[in-house]
Amino acid sequence: xxxxxxxxxxxxxxxxxxxxxxxxxxxxxxxxxxxxxxxxxxxxxxxxxxxxxxxxxxxxxxxxxxxxxxxxxxxx
Numbered sequence: 001x002x003x004x005x006x007x008x009x010x011x012x013x014x015x016x017x018x019x020x021x022x023x024x025x026x027x028x029x030x031x032x033x034x035x036x037x038x039x040x041x042x043x044x045x046x047x048x049x050x051x052x053x054x055x056x057x058x059x060x061x062x063x064x065x066x067x068x069x070x071x072x073x074x075x076x
Contacts (some may be wrong), residue, residue, distance in 0.1 A: 045069050 046052040048069040056062040 041073075044073055048072075 045066065048065075050056065050065050051062075051069055054062060056065055
């Protein structure tokens with residue numbers, strides 16, 4: 001199921017073509033809103049240089065850096 005809205009003509013064309021029409025015509029508004037929220041959060045986290053460039057070698061250290069950055073964003 002797609003998450004971005006489609007125009008009426010695109011939706012009608014996809015339905016007309018049936019199984020050859022490409023992606024499904026459905027649009028799930030809550031799913032789209034959640035995707036937008038996740039993308040904005042990831043972009044905010046990338047504002048922290050250590051996360052954007054991944055300086056940490058070990059995964060657990062990187063996870064701690066992400067956690068600390070998320071806490072800082074939440075406290076703003």
